[in-house]
Amino acid sequence: MARIAQGRPVPDIVTELPGPKARTHIAFDEVWTSPSLPRAYPIVPVRGDGLTVEDIDGNLFLDFAAGIAVTSTGHAHPAVVDAIRRQAGELIHFSASDFYLPIYPEVCRRLAESAPIAGGRARTYLGNSGTEVVEASIKLARFATGRPYVVAFLGAFHGRTYGSMSLTASKAKYHAGFGPLLPGVFHAPFGRVEDLRWFDEVLFERLAPASEVAAIIVEPVQGEGGYIVPEDGFLEGLRALCDRHGILLIADEIQSGAGRTGKMWAVEHWGVKPDIVLTAKGIASGMPLGGMIARADLLESWTAGAHGSTYGGNPVACAAALATIDLLEAGLMDNARIRGEQALEGLRPLLSRHRGLVRDVRGLGLMLGVEFDTPDHAEEVQWAAFQRGLLVLECGRQAVRMAPPLVVSESEMATALRLFAEAVADVAGPAEREVREEAEAAGALTGVEAAG
Numbered sequence: 473m474a475r476i477a478q479g480r481p482v483p484d485i486v487t488e489l490p491g492p493k494a495r496t497h498i499a500f501d502e503v504w505t506s507p508s509l510p511r512a513y514p515i516v517p518v519r520g521d522g523l524t525v526e527d528i529d530g531n532l533f534l535d536f537a538a539g540i541a542v543t544s545t546g547h548a549h550p551a552v553v554d555a556i557r558r559q560a561g562e563l564i565h566f567s568a569s570d571f572y573l574p575i576y577p578e579v580c581r582r583l584a585e586s587a588p589i590a591g592g593r594a595r596t597y598l599g600n601s602g603t604e605v606v607e608a609s610i611k612l613a614r615f616a617t618g619r620p621y622v623v624a625f626l627g628a629f630h631g632r633t634y635g636s637m638s639l640t641a642s643k644a645k646y647h648a649g650f651g652p653l654l655p656g657v658f659h660a661p662f663g664r665v666e667d668l669r670w671f672d673e674v675l676f677e678r679l680a681p682a683s684e685v686a687a688i689i690v691e692p693v694q695g696e697g698g699y700i701v702p703e704d705g706f707l708e709g710l711r712a713l714c715d716r717h718g719i720l721l722i723a724d725e726i727q728s729g730a731g732r733t734g735k736m737w738a739v740e741h742w743g744v745k746p747d748i749v750l751t752a753k754g755i756a757s758g759m760p761l762g763g764m765i766a767r768a769d770l771l772e773s774w775t776a777g778a779h780g781s782t783y784g785g786n787p788v789a790c791a792a793a794l795a796t797i798d799l800l801e802a803g804l805m806d807n808a809r810i811r812g813e814q815a816l817e818g819l820r821p822l823l824s825r826h827r828g829l830v831r832d833v834r835g836l837g838l839m840l841g842v843e844f845d846t847p848d849h850a851e852e853v854q855w856a857a858f859q860r861g862l863l864v865l866e867c868g869r870q871a872v873r874m875a876p877p878l879v880v881s882e883s884e885m886a887t888a889l890r891l892f893a894e895a896v897a898d899v900a901g902p903a904e905r906e907v908r909e910e911a912e913a914a915g916a917l918t919g920v921e922a923a924g
């Protein structure tokens with residue numbers, strides 16, 4: 473039971489949504505903040521504990537979005553809060569770029585020891601966010617190989633700064649108005665083993681020689697692109713292709729890592745060892761931290777000044793990361809796997825219950841995606857879940873993702889599955905009636921099929 477719930481059930485919605493204070497706050501926000509922030513729905517959170525979030529009006533929500541797959545240990549895990557408090561009381565900042573912080577190499581070591589890096593010996597660079605370590609990896613790949621080109625995948629999301637935005641190919645809106653982008657970037661089809669033929673047949677044959685490709689960057693499970701799990705053999709094939717041509721394989725585990733799929737790094741599901749693994753989001757439970765874990769010989773090609781950051785690897789974020797990694801290793805990864813299986817079992821019946829509306833149910837651990845027939849229906853399900861107090865988040869063209877904190881309990885998962893099914897049923901009412909009416913008008917369905 474969440475401390476902040478004080479005996480109330482979770483979720484517990486006590487006002488209309490958004491509530492009166494939320495509406496006032498949103499009006500204030502809209503005057504002063506950048507309109508570029510896309511805001512999925514109007515929640516104004518003020519407190520969190522585990523999976524429970526209280527908003528400004530006193531409504532309690534069940535959080536299956538985790539601040540975009542970030543709060544891996546739940547909101548305000550006592551061990552993480554203690555670590556942050558302790559470190560903040562001792563030293564908040566000194567800059568690891570120019571000086572030696574005791575806690576910084578400790579995080580580097582824990583990450584390097586945990587990641588399956590090709591060749592074994594690894595070192596780590598720390599930044600403040602996902603996009604920063606993506607940028608670092610582009611610089612390192614070009615520098616260490618002396619080659620210009622980088623390949624990413626259609627559907628990928630790697631961030632919003634110039635290099636990472638240029639690699640991103642999930643939605644054209646991320647590029648709109650910002651060209652020209654970083655030169656030397658190609659995009660390959662993602663996910664099926666047969667897609668790998670594109671490299672030999674298109675890229676190396678028509679666009680760029682393999683000997684000039686520095687790196688291929690891949691999300692082992694695509695996140696923002698729709699929670700898409702690649703076919704078995706895809707990542708193994710990429711590794712083999714990279715080995716054949718001396719290309720570096722970069723795994724962007726910013727969303728799929730930190731235990732979320734049931735293993736510390738998603739590539740471990742396929743036994744693949746990248747040359748570089750990128751982490752951020754869940755690795756520090758919500759404190760801003762990014763990590764680039766790389767083959768030691770690659771990082772050792774850099775000399776002093778090649779890369780750095782004033783704040784990267786800030787001691788307070790590092791303290792949160794160490795506490796987080798301890799918790800992940802002490803059982804949260806196993807919980808992610810078990811609760812992920814519970815979720816898939818609970819979500820799959822939606823496919824037959826709402827044929828036509830629900831097109832796919834997929835996932836690995838606690839990266840769970842439900843694909844709908846249209847973007848509007850995905851958005852309506854997200855909204856209907858919000859109205860019931862369940863926080864989920866759209867992704868891809870027309871999918872909704874569930875990415876709860878890894879501390880999710882069996883009963884919290886059961887509650888979320890029930891509320892999600894109700895939200896889908898809400899949308900299915902009118903949506904299924906529409907499909908039935910259209911099909912009946914076209915004479916395509918019998919009475920029995922139309923009722924399904």
Ligand SMILES: Cc1ncc(COP(=O)(O)O)c(C=O)c1O
Nearest residue numbers: 601602603629630631695726727
């Ligand atoms: C796979 C992946 N890479 C990179 C990023 C960018 O991370 P950040 O928002 O911390 O810059 C994200 C963020 O959603 C992501 O999901």
